[in-house]
Amino acid sequence: MNKIIETSKKYLLINGKKVETANYSPLYSPYSGEMIAEIALADEKLTKDAISSAVEAFKVISVMPAYQRAEILEKVVELLKERAEEAAEVISLESAKPITFAKAEVARTIETYKFAAEEAKRIHGETIPFDAAVGGVGRIGFTVRKPIGVIGAITPFNFPMNLVAHKVGPAIASGNSIVLKPASQTPLSALYIADLFQEAGLPDGVLNVVTGPGGVVGEAIIQDDRVKMITFTGSPAVGIGIRNRAGLKKTTLELGSNAAVIIDKGIEIDKIVDRLVMGAFSNQGQVCISLQRVYAHKNVYDELVEKLTTAAQKLKIGDPLDPETYISSLISKSETDRALGWIEESKQNNAKILAGGKTENGILAPTVIVDVDPKQKVSCQEVFAPVVIVNKIESIEEAITYVNDSQFGLQAGIYTENIHEAFKAADHLEVGAVMINDVPTFRVDQMPYGGIKNSGTGREGLKYAVEEMTEMKLIVVNQG
Template identity: 70%
Template sequence: MSKLVHNQNSTKTFLLINGNKVEAEKYESLFSPFSGEEIAQIAMADNQLTEEAITAAYNARDIMAKMPAYKRAEILEKVAILLKEKAEEAAEIISRESAKPIVFARGEVERTIETYKFSAEEAKRIHGETIPFDAAVGGVGRIGYTLREPIGVIGAITPFNFPMNLVAHKVGPAIAAGNTVVLKPASQTPLSALFIAELFEEAGLPAGVLNVVTGPGGVVGDAIVEDDRVSMVTFTGSPSVGIGIRNKAGLKKTTLELGSNSALIIDKNINIDEIVDRCIMGAFSNQGQVCISLQRVYAHEDVYEEFVEKFTEAAKKLKIGDPLDPETYISALISRKEAERVLDWIEETKSSTATITAGGNLKEGILEPTIIAGADSSLKVSCQEAFAPVVIVNKVRSVKEAIEQVNDSRFGLQAGIYTNDVRTALYASQALHVGGVIINDVPTYRVDQMPYGGVKESGTGREGIGYAIEEMTELKLVVWNQSENG
């Protein structure tokens, strides 16, 4: 059953509730961030429709809880196969709705396929452990073990920047663990979520297990967070929204993947030519709209000048333009409002001692890749999350000084360090106050099976399929009394 209906002008979408396409009373236009043209009419759910989706997920709980692991794995494996067959179509949907350059959209689809494969594999190895009860005096004659049981209905609220893979990071482990889902995709990128929902239906997922509800966060998101039938909320987005969810969630479990201003330390004696391309990718892929985008670089004074020169030269060569052009590296930010915000932040640096060595301007509506040298830590481009193709580069006298600068942040998602000294690497791995330390690579490194999450205002909980399943299950203890006397 197709969830998308084409009219003469654009795509008209439906909500997916209990396996049915459901119309809303209100629709809003979805515009391309790059061209400004209308690409879809999006259904706007209200409270009642959101509650219907939650009811469908709640009523389907037993079906999923009783579904054997091999069957859950088969469905997830089938989704991965179907997505591989439709990979180019999926990449074009991502690119059209988010302005992600097609080269990066194709990479996201490849990762999404992997994420569903990992989910299928993890579905088969959800297990507990035995407890040595006789280690306690009162435990003699007893044996015990733990089980992991599905938590129930999971509310998944996803962002625009990886609209297919970050949906997979919530839906994949949820289904692997035997849960049901109410998914609210980002308002700018609902088409990729609806596309995946079609694949799940084709793969044999029972009705009501995955419900997709599009609409404003203040309506749909709040209804999901506040409904007592929802057992867990998993959210990726801004710290302000994440903190609001935590405050409203009550005793629900929450996994919150929030923001960062990720940093890289470059030690002395590093061959700059060998790392520039990775730094370009880390700072500018997907227009810097990545939670672990490289936003701050602290380079040792011995290599600082060379790094700034070569990094700037490389940034100026990046092609700006249409996201569907395979040669394009940088395209439009998700909205004009975002571009204006970042321009204001760049403007703030002009009254400081910082120097803009590359970019800093809009070119045909696209923000150029921007490098700012010598930025004070109080400037917004340094201390807040830019979520744009903007990176600062500062000079430090030692790795110790660099680590102090990295840790001087509200955030702590991931950090990277390039060093040839094993003692320095070990010191950095211990001293950096972040969720992940990446040695001899940029902080933007991620593969989908690793534990991913941060400290401080970067959030709570961990994603990465096996780790997400731990969050999405409840631990149950079973104790057997073998003694005759009880």
């Protein structure tokens, strides 16, 4: 077992100190069921202590020169490069993410902190031409961006290192302090990164990690007036609750999707099937932009279904630490049971299961379904499992209508050789991002990332997150 995660107690990190708690919760591997750590459970008082620590540390980080904030982030980049293998094992052990994908997540995390370091150096405003107004003659004005204070960050289990980076990186780059509540199943990645930040010289209290139940820790963060912004990735139900209780706090909410791709006639299926497999089944489908719905033109539908089914059946299922494994356990048995229930519901409504639909040694096999009623949960809700449904369409217009008939709108894709159809999709798809000739599962870490409808509000991506985590201030000089 990774020496960093040998079974031991894991403490809170408050004001640069490891803090013990009265109660601990065992953390089990989703794959093996073995206990891998005991996790401290914070109460409301300890959470408020972390916020107090962040309030004091904000006085330090907010006046730290940009180059110094960038140097700390660069140092984390170097430390994480040195320990990339170890970091990937941490992710894999606590989340059952296959090690190949865990390594890719570490590589992206390194890149995310690198982008954060670069953005720290280019936070700037603009000059305003005041003499464009009659009353503005004789004045000059300019804007600056100021850090807002304590950021409350609540992160999910599916990318436990990189989605922490998307909140911690821009917060530090822009001179804010953070109270971080990681997902209960994946706190080890967050604690691992917090240790690297301490080693990199981040002042005490700038990053505090508070583990424990959302109803206690998360609620204390949301309700505390000293917290100026909540950045949350998770379910729509929880996100909407946060928005309702956050008052005038800023909120960035990334709340998932049931992402779709349209495949036009004339597309060579052999060239895209591997990409579809990655989109649908990487990280067991536990990706906010996982490919869940495929709308294939009738001319390519049969070939696509056959080749996607064959490819799904070839994926290796098993131990996440085996480099050959493509599919491992979902984050919990209850999530596996839920996904199986949704598959069974579609089957009862005349859908056909062409691959998967059952577990192998407790692992849900990659599943391909056709003839699904769009009102079934596997189509209209977020399945968050290795499940993809394929639908036959007559035209791009029909497919766009189906894609848009969703409570979600994060990302969508279209494969087409017709530039007019590509731009039609780009114009009419009701999503935050459209991928032309790619799956909706595409993301690089500097791009603006976020959605509309129940997929959330605000944008991540380093430059855009920095904008969310700063306030614009206008300075006007009367030159007499």
